[in-house]
Amino acid sequence: MYRYDEFDHDFVQARVAEFSDQVQRRLAGEITEDQFRPLRLMNGVYLQLHAYMLRIAVPYGTLNGKQLRMLGHIARKYDKGYGHFTTRQNIQFNWPALSDIPAILADLASVEMHAIQTSGNCIRNVTADHFAGVAADEVADPRPYAEILRQWSSVHPEFSFLPRKFKIAVTGAERDRAAIQTHDIGLHLKKNAAGELGFAVYIGGGQGRTPMVARKIRDFLPEADLLSYCTAILRVYNLYGRRDNKYKARIKILVHETGVEEITRQVEAEWQELKDAELKLPEADIRAIEAYFAPPVLAGRPEGDQAVKLARLDSKGFSEWLDQNVVTHRHPDYAAVTISLKGIGEVPGDASDSQMEAIADIAEKYGFDELRVSHEQNLILPHVARADLKAVYDALVGIGLATANSNLISDIIACPGLDYCALATARSIPIAQEISRRFASLERQREIGELKLKISGCINACGHHHVGHIGILGVEKKGSELYQVTLGGSADENTSVGEIIGRGFSSEEITDAIEQIVETYLGLRLDPQEKFIDAYRRVGPAPFKEALYAGEAKAA
Amino acid sequence: MKILTANRLTDGIAVWYADGGWAETVDHADLAHDKAAENRLEAIGAKAYAANEVVDVNLIDAEVVNGVVQPVRLREKIRAAGPTIRNDLGKQAARAA
Numbered sequence: 001m002y003r004y005d006e007f008d009h010d011f012v013q014a015r016v017a018e019f020s021d022q023v024q025r026r027l028a029g030e031i032t033e034d035q036f037r038p039l040r041l042m043n044g045v046y047l048q049l050h051a052y053m054l055r056i057a058v059p060y061g062t063l064n065g066k067q068l069r070m071l072g073h074i075a076r077k078y079d080k081g082y083g084h085f086t087t088r089q090n091i092q093f094n095w096p097a098l099s100d101i102p103a104i105l106a107d108l109a110s111v112e113m114h115a116i117q118t119s120g121n122c123i124r125n126v127t128a129d130h131f132a133g134v135a136a137d138e139v140a141d142p143r144p145y146a147e148i149l150r151q152w153s154s155v156h157p158e159f160s161f162l163p164r165k166f167k168i169a170v171t172g173a174e175r176d177r178a179a180i181q182t183h184d185i186g187l188h189l190k191k192n193a194a195g196e197l198g199f200a201v202y203i204g205g206g207q208g209r210t211p212m213v214a215r216k217i218r219d220f221l222p223e224a225d226l227l228s229y230c231t232a233i234l235r236v237y238n239l240y241g242r243r244d245n246k247y248k249a250r251i252k253i254l255v256h257e258t259g260v261e262e263i264t265r266q267v268e269a270e271w272q273e274l275k276d277a278e279l280k281l282p283e284a285d286i287r288a289i290e291a292y293f294a295p296p297v298l299a300g301r302p303e304g305d306q307a308v309k310l311a312r313l314d315s316k317g318f319s320e321w322l323d324q325n326v327v328t329h330r331h332p333d334y335a336a337v338t339i340s341l342k343g344i345g346e347v348p349g350d351a352s353d354s355q356m357e358a359i360a361d362i363a364e365k366y367g368f369d370e371l372r373v374s375h376e377q378n379l380i381l382p383h384v385a386r387a388d389l390k391a392v393y394d395a396l397v398g399i400g401l402a403t404a405n406s407n408l409i410s411d412i413i414a415c416p417g418l419d420y421c422a423l424a425t426a427r428s429i430p431i432a433q434e435i436s437r438r439f440a441s442l443e444r445q446r447e448i449g450e451l452k453l454k455i456s457g458c459i460n461a462c463g464h465h466h467v468g469h470i471g472i473l474g475v476e477k478k479g480s481e482l483y484q485v486t487l488g489g490s491a492d493e494n495t496s497v498g499e500i501i502g503r504g505f506s507s508e509e510i511t512d513a514i515e516q517i518v519e520t521y522l523g524l525r526l527d528p529q530e531k532f533i534d535a536y537r538r539v540g541p542a543p544f545k546e547a548l549y550a551g552e553a554k555a556a
Numbered sequence: 557m558k559i560l561t562a563n564r565l566t567d568g569i570a571v572w573y574a575d576g577g578w579a580e581t582v583d584h585a586d587l588a589h590d591k592a593a594e595n596r597l598e599a600i601g602a603k604a605y606a607a608n609e610v611v612d613v614n615l616i617d618a619e620v621v622n623g624v625v626q627p628v629r630l631r632e633k634i635r636a637a638g639p640t641i642r643n644d645l646g647k648q649a650a651r652a653a
Contacts, residue, residue: 026608033565049634050638051567051568095645097568347641427640476630
């Protein structure tokens with residue numbers, strides 16, 4: 001994985017020193033809150049309901065054991081013993097004292113981590129497929145390009161005061177696991193007919209109060225032109241993006257209001273001025289960054305097949321976990337493991353200090369010291385020998401993280417909601433927990449099959465409800481929490497925004513409503529292979545509306 | 557009725573104005589029963605903000621239940637107690653101990 005060079009070390013150290021000084025001056029009363037707020041946000045420090053919150057960047061979701069162990073240390077020493085992994089592949093701590101943040105950032109810097117650009121109207125952490133470098137369907141690892149974008153976008157002077165935040169995601173596979181079409185810029189790494197690497201470029205995707213699916217503005221951009229083309233996009237956005245209304249300031253609104261043809265023309269015109277200048281990526285530089293991401297040397301472990309076969313017979317739990325949480329690796333003797341942070345009734349995305357340390361141990365012992373954070377709020381061990389899967393499973397059972405529910409209905413994305421967040425209008429986590437408990441039976445979950453359920457506690461949609469197969473949006477109505485349901489959303493290569501199904505449900509009713517939707521699906525699917533999303537696309541909302549609301553219409 | 561709440565600058569912990577200072581629990585927050593009292597609380601909040609003691613100062617609706625002050629809105633109830641999903645965190649943790 002990427003290692004800091006001298007420049008990176010100096011840059012992060014300088015920022016720690018700078019922000020530490022700013023915190024000291026704030027605590028001494030030398031600067032006001034109005035002066036300090038933009039500075040703290042640039043360093044990932046928010047103020048939430050109960051305390052400050054610190055969001056730490058995990059670039060493209062990749063980290064090693066030492067880094068995860070440090071996150072566990074921070075959770076224990078400065079926070080309340082846990083952290084929350086987010087949908088942008090980052091981690092948040094919910095209780096740090098402002099006065100401790102300089103020390104936390106110094107600790108992070110010691111393991112090549114930081115909180116820079118995890119907030120504010122700048123280019124945020126670039127996200128990537130959590131199976132990058134592993135997936136059999138991948139053309140090339142997208143992370144070298146994410147790293148190039150990270151270096152380019154860090155304290156970029158022209159793009160540090162954009163109209164609004166700006167998110168970029170990269171995938172290297174046809175099957176999109178990075179939700180690129182919900183990002184300001186989505187990059188799909190591919191090869192052209194000549195076998196050269198480049199990108200399909202999408203812009204203007206986003207969720208929030210105005211959800212929009214990104215539009216493709218270029219089918220093939222040569223890899224050497226990545227930075228000049230992104231600069232052209234950002235330049236057009238920076239110039240014409242709205243600054244008068246924060247709700248209309250994202251690039252999706254500009255794309256929508258300008259029209260995709262016209263904005264493509266503007267970007268291409270800007271790019272013509274830039275493409276043959278200093279932003280052209282030298283081949284040697286790309287390959288040098290790529291070398292950092294070279295996969296570990298994976299020795300043949302052909303005994304894995306037999307080991308897995310025997311362990312399956314021995315343990316039903318292992319067998320179920322293998323079927324659900326373990327996916328194929330490009331090397332036949334290896335596999336990628338999803339560590340579910342969605343135990344039944346647990347808080348989605350939370351991990352305790354000791355769990356983080358134990359996972360770090362597992363990664364070091366069995367996983368070539370590599371880990372990923374997925375945007376679905378789970379952790380991934382990308383390279384595990386099949387021969388070691390049982391040992392990994394046993395270790396995960398020992399720390400309560402072997403729930404075999406990856407991609408099932410209890411693998412819920414949920415934002416922190418009103419339990420923590422100052423912007424939230426309703427709680428998300430207790431709803432996730434109740435649904436998870438209702439569908440606790442893994443047998444029942446497997447019978448239902450792949451179902452992505454996503455919950456947001458306000459219209460800002462941090463819980464990705466718009467692109468959930470089933471989405472739940474919590475709002476406040478007349479002083480109470482009310483939950484609106486959307487169906488048919490999806491965040492893969494066939495991205496779609498879910499449709500509101502009807503009137504909302506109270507917190508007491510919502511789990512029953514979800515169960516009703518699931519039962520309706522089970523009743524109408526053509527066969528067990530027809531997934532929820534495919535069935536919904538086939539039949540539309542009518543049967544679900546009928547199931548949820550028919551009684552009311554008759555009563556009325 | 558209104559009470560004055562904020563977060564403490566140094567650690568961000570939620571606090572309520574009570575009896576001449578900032579208390580870590582809402583139970584005995586100073587109540588404003590009329591506009592004049594609200595103005596008085598607001599002035600105290602503005603001064604504490606200017607003195608860099610607290611941030612995010614707000615006057616919020618409250619009621620008295622069983623002799624104890626409680627916020628009215630769910631958001632403020634959660635601030636006053638802690639996350640509803642973790643009784644071991646926030647103000648409720650100390651209360652349970």
